[in-house]
């Protein structure tokens with residue numbers, strides 16, 4: 001039984017806890033507790049405040065539905081408040097809500113069930129069909145204007161197919177696969193895709209937002225002047241699709257066919273979707289059930305907190321508690337040190353977890369994690385398991401775990417760079433194993449037989465110190481060593497020989513240059529830099545400009561490429577691989593070789609619009625097919641600007657640099673005559 005004294009103490013404690021969690025959740029996008037736990041605390045506080053209104057603190061966190069308001073972004077008032085949804089946690093709860101709607105609605109209703117995407121809510125305001133503002137949910141009444149960042153999200157149309165005044169609600173999210181790839185490169189990694197999406201949408205530089213492949217599903221719309229005849233939610237979704245939005249195709253409509261108040265088997269359907277959850281490409285944390293008929297929605301209206309015509313059916317996040325037995329340290333191929341928690345094996349969702357990455361020291365400090373602590377581990381779908389928080393501190397008095405001062409593999413003193421810690425010794429055995437394992441990996445050179453044990457064996461034996469050594473080992477001489485039959489030795493020798501045929505693009509990826517993966521390699525080669533020789537010449541002459549001008553290339557990629565290729569050890573590695581016969585250039589394709597290479601050694605930029613070259617990429621292809629390089633911006637290295645009608649600032653820049661300016665007619669004559677204009 002509650003006593004006033006107990007309630008007062010608990011209200012004070014809950015208020016303080018919740019205020020702290022709100023800050024971590026909404027402002028820092030790094031929550032310390034699960035949603036379920038947070039909801040429970042908030043529900044408990046609301047209950048106590050309801051019981052003893054006089055005890056409610058004047059600054060109670062329950063007064064905010066929750067806010068993501070942060071500094072750095074202008075605040076904007078929503079034209080229609082963005083309310084949260086009432087929640088149900090069971091199928092029965094959903095059926096009771098349906099019955100309430102039916103009794104109030106007094107007519108045959110249909111219900112739409114949609115996935116509740118675990119992302120970031122955004123409201124997009126369009127004026128005459130143009131995106132005017134993108135505003136976060138904020139506290140529901142006032143949000144932050146993040147328009148420049150939203151504009152980088154490709155599934156958000158900048159212009160609608162019709163000139164409507166319309167407010168569109170959607171959920172911005174990051175697919176699980178992209179999250180797993182990206183999170184490894186983050187300074188301070190995120191526990192889940194939603195937090196990464198939330199952090200990304202609030203970047204101060206929209207160019208940083210643009211690097212993350214966020215998407216948005218649109219799911220609701222309201223009109224300033226109701227010119228469109230829509231009568232149901234399904235019609236709204238159809239309209240959104242017509243206007244150019246990405247609409248989640250996973251949707252079910254339940255109608256009351258017999259007029260007896262039964263709607264097929266909604267609870268069965270909810271259960272089925274919850275089962276399928278882990279197979280989806282993105283995270284969902286529940287389902288949303290809405291009244292389909294818009295007229296009935298108006299009639300049902302709102303409570304003070306939420307619409308009466310919609311309900312969130314929340315899943316419990318798959319989470320389990322276990323004990324941290326030990327914390328180990330892994331040394332990556334770049335020397336990066338990653339602490340990994342070894343935990344008492346536990347089932348989380350559908351999988352058994354015994355190792356969980358802790359990313360870096362900052363992450364551990366944030367959790368205040370020590371060996372022996374009991375922790376909550378989450379694993380959502382295909383996402384890598386994460387320690388969400390410490391549930392109970394250890395009783396042995398262990399304090400927050402600290403990285404060792406020395407590399408566990410080579411005993412070199414570790415150094416810190418940004419949020420991460422590195423072993424600076426390039427000859428460190430663990431790094432060598434990591435570098436070679438990456439090189440031979442399936443996604444890279446794909447050498448059969450070179451599993452982790454084989455690579456470690458070769459390194460431990462002292463036969464291999466760096467990548468090129470795998471090409472010089474006498475594998476036949478190893479026959480008789482544990483695990484080395486004649487067949488195995490033959491297979492290794494053959495795999496090594498075969499890998500010399502692997503194309504330049506793969507070799508370049510396999511070298512494992514930081515921030516320089518398959519996508520960046522494709523951009524580089526497609527821009528006409530087809531050989532290592534060309535690339536090294538650029539590095540040696542300090543020509544970063546040409547690389548930065550390649551569309552899709554960030555400065556970070558270029559810096560990393562320059563740093564790596566300026567390293568004497570890396571240069572030696574490459575020189576040896578060239579001598580060993582690996583592919584370090586890519587020939588132009590047959591079609592290209594048949595064309596006269598009139599633009600060789602030239603750097604072209606294309607701007608404005610054209611009659612014959614629409615889209616503009618057609619002109620870029622013509623240039624590249626004739627040996628020219630193309631860039632997206634004009635720099636002092638740009639030799640030619642192809643200027644179509646409406647050419648703007650690039651034309652002025654080209655004039656200031658003295659770049660040769662070519663119009664469409666001249667360009668066509670150059671292509672047809674096969675002669676280059678060398679009047680520069």
Ligand SMILES: [Zn+2]
Nearest residue numbers: 407410423428
């Ligand atoms: Zn080391």
